[in-house]
Amino acid sequence: GNSVTQMEGPVTLSEEAFLTINCTYTATGYPSLFWYVQYPGEGLQLLLKATKADDKGSNKGFEATYRKETTSFHLEKGSVQVSDSAVYFCALSTGNQFYFGTGTSLTVIP
């Protein structure tokens, strides 16, 4: 079946630190991969996506590369800001079906 596993949180970093949030997936076929971000009191917002192997999604300084050989889609950012504090969700899509990870809470302290 299809599923997404992402690293447990919470993650606490100092401002300007490097961020990695691990995500691995299991899927039949060739899924699209996504990272969503959820700020307090809001719904999920699309952060970036990749639709095929070796694609790199990027947005707002965040990046993730679709690695078919390791079935991974790790989220990275070189220098986090306090405003990046949120919950991050990895997800995959096959057709109309989306599968989400449990979310990783990130807190960035000044």
Add this chain to the structure above:
Amino acid sequence: ETGVTQTPRHLVMGMTNKKSLKCEQHLGHNAMYWYKQSAKKPLELMFVYSLEERVENNSVPSRFSPECPNSSHLFLHLHTLQPEDSALYLCASSQGRESPLHFGNGTRLTVT
């Protein structure tokens, strides 16, 4: 107004009440979704409507009843809920296969 709008933002209801959640999308999308978000659990897909026809049910209890009168509106009718149904209910829309989901801000439901 743009995006996906959900009302109400917060709802407190007793176990014998009947209430409805509303979702409206202004993106011209052809698929709409209801998700349940509970603490420490993955998002749970409840219902999917594509071109106004329900295509996924995911074995949701019958106390949750969806309605999609047109491609822009989606409702979730609630009756005789249980305290464990307390959660954030998120509506989303998309433009079809493997297109990103666009979420509303959710309805925070508390069942007392």
